Amino acid sequence: MICDNLTVSNGRLLFAGQDTVELARQYGTPLYLMDEDRIRANCRVYTEAFRRHFGPGARPLYASKANSFQRIYEIMREEGMGIDVVSSGEIYTALRAGYDLGQAYFHSNNKTDEDIRYSMDHGIGYFVADNVEEIKAIEAEAARRGIKQRVLLRLTPGIDPHTYEAIATGKVDSKFGSAIETGQAEEITLFTLRQPHVELVGFHCHVGSQVFAEDVFERAAVIMLEFAAHMEKAHGYQTRQLDLGGGYGVRYVEYDPVLNVDAKVAQVAAAAKGACARLGIALPEIHMEPGRSIVGDAGLTLYTVGTVKEIPGYKNYVSVDGGMPDNPRFALYGASYTCLLANKLDQPAEFPCSVVGRCCESGDIIQEHVLLPRSVGRGDILAVCTTGAYNYSMASNYNRLPRPPIVMLRGGNESYVAVRRESLEDLCRNDL
Ligand SMILES: Cc1ncc(COP(=O)(O)O)c(C=O)c1O
Numbered sequence: 001m002i003c004d005n006l007t008v009s010n011g012r013l014l015f016a017g018q019d020t021v022e023l024a025r026q027y028g029t030p031l032y033l034m035d036e037d038r039i040r041a042n043c044r045v046y047t048e049a050f051r052r053h054f055g056p057g058a059r060p061l062y063a064s065k066a067n068s069f070q071r072i073y074e075i076m077r078e079e080g081m082g083i084d085v086v087s088s089g090e091i092y093t094a095l096r097a098g099y100d101l102g103q104a105y106f107h108s109n110n111k112t113d114e115d116i117r118y119s120m121d122h123g124i125g126y127f128v129a130d131n132v133e134e135i136k137a138i139e140a141e142a143a144r145r146g147i148k149q150r151v152l153l154r155l156t157p158g159i160d161p162h163t164y165e166a167i168a169t170g171k172v173d174s175k176f177g178s179a180i181e182t183g184q185a186e187e188i189t190l191f192t193l194r195q196p197h198v199e200l201v202g203f204h205c206h207v208g209s210q211v212f213a214e215d216v217f218e219r220a221a222v223i224m225l226e227f228a229a230h231m232e233k234a235h236g237y238q239t240r241q242l243d244l245g246g247g248y249g250v251r252y253v254e255y256d257p258v259l260n261v262d263a264k265v266a267q268v269a270a271a272a273k274g275a276c277a278r279l280g281i282a283l284p285e286i287h288m289e290p291g292r293s294i295v296g297d298a299g300l301t302l303y304t305v306g307t308v309k310e311i312p313g314y315k316n317y318v319s320v321d322g323g324m325p326d327n328p329r330f331a332l333y334g335a336s337y338t339c340l341l342a343n344k345l346d347q348p349a350e351f352p353c354s355v356v357g358r359c360c361e362s363g364d365i366i367q368e369h370v371l372l373p374r375s376v377g378r379g380d381i382l383a384v385c386t387t388g389a390y391n392y393s394m395a396s397n398y399n400r401l402p403r404p405p406i407v408m409l410r411g412g413n414e415s416y417v418a419v420r421r422e423s424l425e426d427l428c429r430n431d432l
Pocket residue numbers: 063066084107169206208209210245246247248289290291292293389
């Protein structure tokens with residue numbers, strides 16, 4: 001199995017120790033399951049690694065774009081995680097969970113004036129400003145309120161993270177941030193330092209997502225620290241916080257490696273400490289923003305199989321009762337997933353097929369080149385593994401399909417609804 005929270009008993013798939021076929025019967029399909037114990041364990045790997053390798057002050061921030069709903073912010077609060085938010089919607093959800101916004105970092109390449117006002121109304125801790133226009137807007141709003149707003153600046157270190165092109169973000173030509181290489185990073189730093197109502201606490205970068213490549217974060221840390229040292233020597237500005245973004249990859253299929261987050265954080269810490277010693281600067285408070293590696297392997301989606309279509313000499317299709325509206329990642333990135341027939345794991349998987357959704361769209365594919373048991377048919381339960389990140393948070397109502405619920409699993413035998421299934425009435429709630 002690709003993750004150790006997946007096991008098999010009597011030919012059935014268990015997730016977090018619970019029978020997925022039974023859960024599908026109890027809650028209906030399509031169904032997002034989240035393993036709460038795994039989410040907490042993933043948080044603890046990060047919080048402990050940060051404490052051990054970076055020391056006090058350093059901490060992980062959960063990138064809540066990966067999966068944003070009220071319960072997840074409660075868990076982050078309980079686990080002592082900071083959070084990264086990117087919209088008033090994520091902020092609103094975090095506030096409803098009682099999350100202290102003073103611990104939140106507001107990203108995005110285009111915060112609206114309304115976002116800025118709304119987040120300041122609720123005491124946002126930090127803005128991660130993307131560009132000069134944002135600094136101007138934050139300065140104007142902070143001046144109006146007579147406050148000094150803390151900000152970090154998002155910079156692009158010019159690193160290729162070797163991931164899907166659509167989710168690489170730290171290259172010089174990215175839509176995000178100001179490039180160190182072009183001199184724009186220095187310009188925006190000096191501009192920010194001149195603003196009376198903005199307090200520059202440091203710098204941020206994010207190189208990309210689903211990253212496995214060796215030493216990407218170490219190189220990013222060194223480039224960012226070299227920039228920080230230059231700002232200190234040339235302009236007397238001392239960086240207090242350095243946020244190295246998110247991006248560690250998770251295992252979707254057998255050939256994906258298993259990342260040892262503690263070892264990775266240790267390597268980044270060693271690189272950062274070494275660079276600071278060489279450059280003669282103090283080690284800033286280091287932050288990282290994991291999203292996928294906090295929730296990815298804590299998620300599993302269950303579907304009911306409908307039509308099975310065989311086209312002799314061509315290909316076979318297995319259709320399920322969800323699709324791109326609940327998981328758009330194959331359609332967007334050609335992303336890989338492991339699909340299992342949850343109620344027939346005692347049968348050999350030798351029927352080659354494409355697992356497809358129910359939308360009126362040929363690109364509505366969950367996964368190609370899947371092997372399932374030959375007896376696959378209507379009523380079987382199909383599981384797609386590792387769907388905890390960027391599935392629910394990217395879900396849509398395309399073809400007027402209601403979004404599935406999120407059911408949380410904990411303690412090996414407990415389950416509860418964290419997000420209820422959308423109803424047909426919900427679909428029309430804004431229609432006038
Ligand atoms: C600024 C920023 N931080 C953090 C993340 C989280 O990345 P991941 O889910 O790959 O850990 C992202 C998304 O890639 C991001 O854009």
